[in-house]
Amino acid sequence: MVKRLFTGVVTLMVLSGLGFLFFAWQPALTAIEPPQAAAFPAEQIAQGEQLALAGFCANCHTVPGGQDYAGGLGLDSGFGIIYTTNITPDPETGIGTWSEAAFFRAMRKGVSRNGAHLLPAFPYSHFAKITDPDLTALYAYFMTRTPVKAEKQRNTLPFPLNIRLLQAGWKLLFVNSSAGPYQPRADKSEAWNRGAYLSEGLGHCGACHTPRNALGGEKLDHAYGGAVIDHWLAPSLTHTNPSPLPWTEADLFDYLRNGASPLHGVAAGSMAEVVHMGLAKLPEADVRAIAVFFADLNGSATVDAAPALATAMARERNDTGSEADHGAQLFRTACAYCHYNNAERPAPARPELALSSTIFASDPVNFIHVVLDGIGSKDGIPGLYMPGFAKSLSDDDIAELASYLRRTRTDQPAWPNLIEAVASNRKSLTASH
Ligand code: HEC
Ligand code: HEC
Ligand code: HEC
Structure with missing residues (x-):
């Protein structure tokens, strides 16, 4: 009896192990000849530039004073340093040989072209909400940047966190891989939907403002509830925001557009970068839309300040x-x-x-x-x-x-x-x- 139970448990472990491997294993996607810049329409590249600003790609992939998008910025994960990668189209050290399909897979599933799982310091669970045409425009933008030769520095994560295959387990627990691109809500305005799309997807506001569990997964039932990150508090953006005055749509717009609001003070720390390297350069209507989304989320319209x-x-x-x-x-x-x-x-x-x-x-x-x-x-x-x-x-x-x-x-x-x-x-x- 005991023996049979044991055999059963072992079989189950082997099967679930195989199941995990089947899920975890991702093929390398074929390298392509680096595409010619002329292959991409100019307006698509321009659109991609706006989207790269809205996703703050440079905040992480460009070292201050370094070459654009050559990577090498060290992010302190609390467990070790994770270095950003070179996303210029250099064929050897960047993404020059990446097909559009490889780029899509990285942005949506967090898998590199060679099949390696990427770490969640890269906010792909948010980028998974980006639509196909916007991802195509981002691809066009990055494939037409100046190629820079720069090897990725080795992360300093300790064993076993450095085993990339195990990231698949993390994804299984914390990433809703079947969610797909952002779906507009019919009961909300066009501006609200635009704001939600930018905030939840490209702008990944929740990557800093949503609290995380012990394994680093975002607590989605406490979305935007506030979190400490890199010795700063990214405050709650819901009705639990600490400010004594409600954040109205106008306050949010001033703060997100200019980095300062007369009644709420200024954006410092990583929020200053979010504003000045990203939001300040977007079309005004996009920043307005983000303000509309968060003003609705925090319910400020119903509060007398x-x-x-x-x-x-x-x-x-x-x-x-x-x-x-x-x-x-x-x-x-x-x-x-x-x-x-x-x-x-x-x-x-x-x-x-x-x-x-x-x-x-x-x-x-x-x-x-x-x-x-x-x-x-x-x-x-x-x-x-x-x-x-x-x-x-x-x-x-x-x-x-x-x-x-x-x-x-x-x-x-x-x-x-x-x-x-x-x-x-x-x-x-x-x-x-
Ligand atoms: C919060 C920081 C952060 C932001 C913002 C960010 N990235 Fe990254 N990205 C990373 C890190 C860290 C890695 C490497 C992860 C690893 O080593 O597993 C990475 C990896 C990648 C990769 C995979 C490269 C490879 O060789 O496997 C691509 C592609 C990429 N990022 C594109 C982008 C684009 C496009 C944007 C903007 C829309 C962006 N990233 C914004 C941190 C960031
Ligand atoms: C020379 C003028 C000056 C002095 C002196 C000064 N501050 Fe400030 N402080 C500012 C300005 C201006 C800002 C807004 C940031 C900006 O625009 O650079 C600010 C911002 C702040 C903020 C952030 C407010 C928010 O919500 O955004 C805090 C907190 C603060 N100061 C505290 C202090 C304390 C405490 C002292 C004294 C130890 C002090 N400041 C001295 C000018 C000053
Ligand atoms: C890289 C991390 C990061 C990202 C991404 C980020 N924030 Fe922040 N945010 C912060 C930090 C840190 C602060 C606190 C800054 C301070 O007090 O000066 C902050 C402050 C704020 C505040 C002021 C809150 C208050 O009560 O003072 C607002 C509003 C805000 N963020 C909105 C957003 C929105 C909207 C997005 C997405 C478009 C976003 N943030 C993305 C880190 C981030």
Whole structure:
């Protein structure tokens, strides 16, 4: 009996193992002669350029100061560094010998031309929603870039994460491979559908803003619920967004188009790249459409912002600060001359901290990051910058400032372990500079 059971279990394991291999094994697709640039219509290439901006391909595939799309940027996965690949049409080190079918398979299924499974640091589960004509245009754009010779650097993932075949198991668990390209919803407007298509597919907003499970899969039942990524918090984009004021369509448009919104502050960190290297260069209607989609998702149209605005401005005005409080003193000497507002609405050049998500969020990382590192004049409000205080303020100082602003500008519970949080953020900044 026991023996028969054992044989049964072993047979089952062998069969499921074979089934997994059958699923996991992907053929190499035949290499082609690199196509001539003239093979692609000019308007298709131009369309592909727009789509590459909307998908932020350069943010990951171009090293700052390096050659366009030659890859080599290291992404810290938490388990090891994953390097981006060369997606120029160089036949040896890039994608020059890739057929359109090979490109489609990579973008939709995360499989390289040689059959190797690609890692989810490449957001193919989002790109799978791109339509056929848009993928064709992207292919035309990339096959007509200047070829650059640049080998992919080896990822530093430890065993067994470096076994690409096992990625198939990850896909089985977390990628809905039968979903196919984006399907418009009949009950929504054309702008909403355009916004949803761009956000869920090319723009892969969820790759940063959706929380992940322990194995790194996006928790799709908490889509856009907010997540910490690379020592930044990508805040929730739903009604659980930390900002005291709702993000209206107009606010979202300003922020996504220009990187700054008068009532919500500025885009810093990787969001600054998303705006300035991508969204700012798209047709205005596309950015408007993304704003329409998220304004509907967060329900801002049904919220009256006036009371929350009045409360925030009153908190700011009424705070005279107690001389004994080190945080209050620091705020007055180091911050107030740029940030203090004494009116019904904040002045456009004075971001109001009593309205900032950075002070209201459950995680202080963004506040700490901005205070340590500042915000350059290229990001945020044109012509203005926020100085970094890494050299002039200690971990203690920044922790005191944070708890003071949290206490006087919000109704949220105190942040725990602030000094440790500042110290660990400071370390990550030193490591990346
Ligand atoms: C968030 C970062 C990120 C973005 C954005 C991104 N990629 Fe990638 N991409 C990667 C990484 C990382 C890899 C390599 C994954 C691996 O080693 O398994 C990759 C691999 C690829 C590959 C496979 C190349 C090969 O040799 O196997 C293609 C094709 C590709 N990307 C195209 C694109 C296009 C087109 C866009 C824009 C629409 C884009 N990527 C946007 C990170 C990114
Ligand atoms: C590479 C990661 C990444 C991607 C992709 C990304 N975001 Fe962000 N986003 C962030 C981070 C990090 C922040 C916090 C920045 C800050 O506080 O200055 C942020 C902030 C925001 C905010 C401000 C929220 C608040 O309360 O302050 C909005 C709105 C936003 N993102 C929308 C989007 C949309 C829409 C997309 C897709 C088109 C997108 N993001 C794609 C990382 C990302
Ligand atoms: C010289 C003027 C100046 C000083 C001093 C200054 N800031 Fe700023 N700060 C700015 C500007 C301007 C921005 C908006 C970013 C931009 O446009 O570059 C900003 C942005 C911020 C943000 C992000 C707000 C958001 O939601 O987008 C925080 C948080 C912040 N400052 C905190 C502080 C703190 C704390 C201090 C004092 C230690 C301080 N700042 C000192 C000018 C200043």
